[in-house]
Amino acid sequence: MPPHTMEAIQFDKKKVEILLIKAPLPTEPVKNEVIVQVAFAGICGTDLHIAEGAFPCCDAPVILGHEFSGVVSAVGSEVTHLKPGDHVVVDPNSGCYRCEFCHGGKYHYCKVGGINNTVGIWNDGGWAQYCKVAAEQVHKLPDNITLEQAALTEPLSCISHGWDRISPIPVGSRILILGAGIIGNLWASVLHLQGHRRVTVSEPQEARRKLFEKLETGFDIITPDELKSLHTKDPNWGVDLVIECSGYAPAMEEALTLIKPGGKMCIFGITSPQARMSISPFLMYKNELTIIAVNINPFSFPKALGWIDAMGTRYLDYERLGIKTYSLRQHKEALEALKKGAIAKAIFKIK
The missing domain is CATH 3.40.50.720 (NAD(P)-binding Rossmann-like Domain)
Known part of the structure; x- marks a missing residue:
C-alpha cells in the first residue's frame, strides 16, 4: 500500500454502494483532536439500514463505523487526558453544547448533534485503520478491559x-x-x-x-x-x-x-x-x-464501561455472543453473514 494512505470502507449514498478504498491518512491533530489507530470496529444494525439506503447519513461518501476501540496514535496540543499508546474507546455522539437540549444534559435531542452528527454516519468513522475524533469523545480504558471487549461499549452505552x-x-x-x-x-x-x-x-x-x-x-x-x-x-x-x-x-x-x-x-x-x-x-x-x-447514549459511556467491568468474559466472550471477526477486505462476507443471521454480530479486527 502506498505511504500516506490506509484501508477503509466507504459508503456512497448516491450510488447506494459500499466499497473498500485506499483513503488518505487523517491529517495531523490540532488543539483538541485525537487520532486513533483502530483495533476493533463493529457493524451495527443501523449500518445495514444505511447500506440499503434506508437510514439518513452523509450525502458525500463517508467512512462508516460508529462502534470502535483502538490505540491513541497522536494528540493535539490541548489534549491533556490522553497520550499516544493509550487504549481507548470512542463515543461517536456529541452535541452542539449551545442549544437548550445540550444545556439540559440531553444532547441526543440536539438538532445539530446527537444522531445528526455521529462519527461513522455523518463524519468518517472507524471502518478504517485510523480515525480522527474530538478528544472529548475519547474514553481511556481501564487496564482490565480489553480492546476486544471495548468494541461493545457503544451498544452497551445505548x-x-x-x-x-x-x-x-x-x-x-x-x-x-x-x-x-x-x-x-x-x-x-x-x-x-x-x-x-x-x-x-x-x-x-x-x-x-x-x-x-x-x-x-x-x-x-x-x-x-x-x-x-x-x-x-x-x-x-x-x-x-x-x-x-x-x-x-x-x-x-x-x-x-x-x-x-x-x-x-x-x-x-x-x-x-x-x-x-x-x-x-x-x-x-x-x-x-x-x-x-430509546435514542442513542447520552453521557452513558462511563456506565457502559462499568458494566463491561462487571460482565467480564462470562458475558462478553465473542464466541458465546455469536460474534465473528473479519478483516476490512472481508466486508462483503461479513455483511452477508449478518443478513442471513448466521452470526449475531460482525466486528472488523483491524490492528
Missing part, C-alpha cells in the same frame, strides 16, 4: 441509557425480548447479570436461536409462532415488560397485546423511517400501558 429510561425493573418481572441479534443478546446478558430469570426471547431465525443458547442464561428462546401460541393457549399469559430489539414494526404492534396491565414496552430496535405501527388507544387506556423509546 442499552445503559435504555435501562435508565425503563427502570425500575423489579427482579421477578416477566420480560419478553424481541430479537436475538447482538442487541437482544446483550440485553439478555445484562438482565441475567442483574438477577432476572423470567425472561423469554422471541427470534424467527433458527441460526440465531441456536447461537442464543450459547449464552447459557436459561432463558426460554422461542419462535414468533410459538409466542403466539402461548397467548392462544392461555389468554391470561402476558409480560410486564417488552424489550423490542428487532426494529420490526409488526412485531412491536403484536407485542403490545401481550403486555399485562401496568406494563411497558421499550422500543430499542431502530426501524426504517418509513415503518409504521397501529396502536389501540383504548387498550393503552384500559391497561395503563407505557411505551418508552
Whole structure:
C-alpha cells in the first residue's frame, strides 16, 4: 500500500454502494483532536439500514463505523487526558453544547448533534485503520478491559441509557425480548447479570436461536409462532415488560397485546423511517400501558464501561455472543453473514 494512505470502507449514498478504498491518512491533530489507530470496529444494525439506503447519513461518501476501540496514535496540543499508546474507546455522539437540549444534559435531542452528527454516519468513522475524533469523545480504558471487549461499549452505552429510561425493573418481572441479534443478546446478558430469570426471547431465525443458547442464561428462546401460541393457549399469559430489539414494526404492534396491565414496552430496535405501527388507544387506556423509546447514549459511556467491568468474559466472550471477526477486505462476507443471521454480530479486527 502506498505511504500516506490506509484501508477503509466507504459508503456512497448516491450510488447506494459500499466499497473498500485506499483513503488518505487523517491529517495531523490540532488543539483538541485525537487520532486513533483502530483495533476493533463493529457493524451495527443501523449500518445495514444505511447500506440499503434506508437510514439518513452523509450525502458525500463517508467512512462508516460508529462502534470502535483502538490505540491513541497522536494528540493535539490541548489534549491533556490522553497520550499516544493509550487504549481507548470512542463515543461517536456529541452535541452542539449551545442549544437548550445540550444545556439540559440531553444532547441526543440536539438538532445539530446527537444522531445528526455521529462519527461513522455523518463524519468518517472507524471502518478504517485510523480515525480522527474530538478528544472529548475519547474514553481511556481501564487496564482490565480489553480492546476486544471495548468494541461493545457503544451498544452497551445505548442499552445503559435504555435501562435508565425503563427502570425500575423489579427482579421477578416477566420480560419478553424481541430479537436475538447482538442487541437482544446483550440485553439478555445484562438482565441475567442483574438477577432476572423470567425472561423469554422471541427470534424467527433458527441460526440465531441456536447461537442464543450459547449464552447459557436459561432463558426460554422461542419462535414468533410459538409466542403466539402461548397467548392462544392461555389468554391470561402476558409480560410486564417488552424489550423490542428487532426494529420490526409488526412485531412491536403484536407485542403490545401481550403486555399485562401496568406494563411497558421499550422500543430499542431502530426501524426504517418509513415503518409504521397501529396502536389501540383504548387498550393503552384500559391497561395503563407505557411505551418508552430509546435514542442513542447520552453521557452513558462511563456506565457502559462499568458494566463491561462487571460482565467480564462470562458475558462478553465473542464466541458465546455469536460474534465473528473479519478483516476490512472481508466486508462483503461479513455483511452477508449478518443478513442471513448466521452470526449475531460482525466486528472488523483491524490492528
